Amino acid sequence: MSNIVALVVIRVALDRDDQQLRRWERKIAFGYRMFIGLYALAGASTLPVAWLIARASFVSYVQSHLLYPLVLLAVVEGCVEWGLSRLRRGRHTLLIVTGVLLASIAIYFNPRLHAIESILLLPILASVFFLSPKKVWLAGILAMLAECILYWLNPFHGHESGTTPYDLITFIVELVGETVVCHGIIARGAEIWEELRKRGRLETELLVRQIVSEKDAKTDALTGLYNRKSFNEYLEFALRISAETDTPLHLAVIDIDNFKQVNDRHGHLVGDDILRRTARAIEYHLAAGDFLARYGGEEFALIIPEMSHEEAVAHVEKIREKIANIHHAELTTQHATVSIGLCTYVPGEDSQALFQRADQCLYQAKKSGKNRTIAHP
Structure with a gap:
């Protein structure tokens, strides 16, 4: 009986954990949709100013800063939605990669926007919800790699108004620091999570034993009928x-x-x-x-x-x-x-x-x- 109770408790705990992770996956995917919506809203709000400042290049501005990036962002988001509905494994990795891609697209099409590289921190923060140091480091490494690629692809590279090597190194150090901090949060959170799981399993096992004990007190052992x-x-x-x-x-x-x-x-x-x-x-x-x-x-x-x-x-x-x-x-x-x-x-x-x-x-x-x-x- 104790083995059966233990299996029931473990199964309930695992199902509960899996449901919680699924909820966080849906919340992160919803956050990505919100990011695309905010990007479209911010881009649309700059159109009147762009029209007044540079009417001759207004169409080019709309295409490069709003139309092209929104199409790419929508395609990436569509792919992640499809993947979440089809994949049984690798959903967390897919969400992390998607976050890096969305941030990279926004940065690439807006290289002059001040401190826009900071949105590469978002995939690292999102990976914390998966309670896995490996996922945190995956997000951190991908963000650093994306920053290096964007530095070389930056059309303003080398100009006074563009990103300098010093800026690149500084931001990579920030990414490393953010990853280390998130790793520490995960490690401490994992300890607390495991302790809570142990307490939950113990309480559930005690409850099951109490129910079994009450049932035994009310039933006849030989026939299984009430006593x-x-x-x-x-x-x-x-x-x-x-x-x-x-x-x-x-x-x-x-x-x-x-x-x-x-x-x-x-x-x-x-x-x-x-x-x-x-x-x-x-x-x-x-x-x-x-x-x-x-x-x-x-x-x-x-x-x-x-x-x-x-x-x-x-x-x-x-x-x-x-x-x-x-x-x-x-x-x-x-x-x-x-x-x-x-x-x-x-x-x-x-x-x-x-x-x-x-x-x-x-x-x-x-x-x-x-x-x-x-x-x-």
Whole structure:
């Protein structure tokens, strides 16, 4: 049982972690869409100024600073959306690469914009959500590589207004520092995360053990039915509901005939098999709302609500006949019958009096030949 509980706990924890990572993936992808939207909004806001300053080159400005980059950004975003819906593995890497590409496209088409290279820090920050130092370093290395490529592709390279080698080295150092800091955050976060997971697993395992313990306390170990304590508790509840709602309630006491002889002749192991088969047969033919318990020894108690007296008699008679037809290869007669005592609840009657009347009916069924039902309204 402890191994099963452990497997259940681990599985629940892994499923919970996987769902959390999926949510972060969707949030990062949504952040990328927001980035494209903000880029389009910022580019559109500069169009009036560009028109006033340089009307002759306005079309060229729109193409180079708005149209071309937006098309490339949309293509990259479309690819990542497709990949997230199709790939089972590598989604985190895809998101990191996508972030670097989006940042690189924005930088390439706006080289004169002050401090625009800083958006290469965004993929590194996004990689923190994956709680993996490898992913952080992957984002950092890709960002450094992208910065070097953009430096050589920069059309303003070497000009006073462009990026200088000193600027390149300074920014790469910033990227390295950012990556190291994120690595430290991941390392500390991983420690806290693992501690929380251990506590969560322990609490879940304790809860499962408590549930199993409560179930064991309410059920019979041999048959798996409710035990006598559970029956007594439920009978009190059923009587109260019947009295408050004025609905009929019946109690049947079922006893296996000649069970002592079965144990004496064939042994208690065979007797246990007979008990289990009889319990399964009664369970199989229960109606909705019935409550079955092993009362003790070879005796079962069945609470039947919301049926008329005649319907309850027919119900238990069907159960008795089915049990009488069960084939038991271990027995000489190959059959084990039951006797049933059934009575209907009388308003104002307590549980003890009700059970005594049902037990008296059972006694009459035994005395009058067994394998029969005696019912009193």
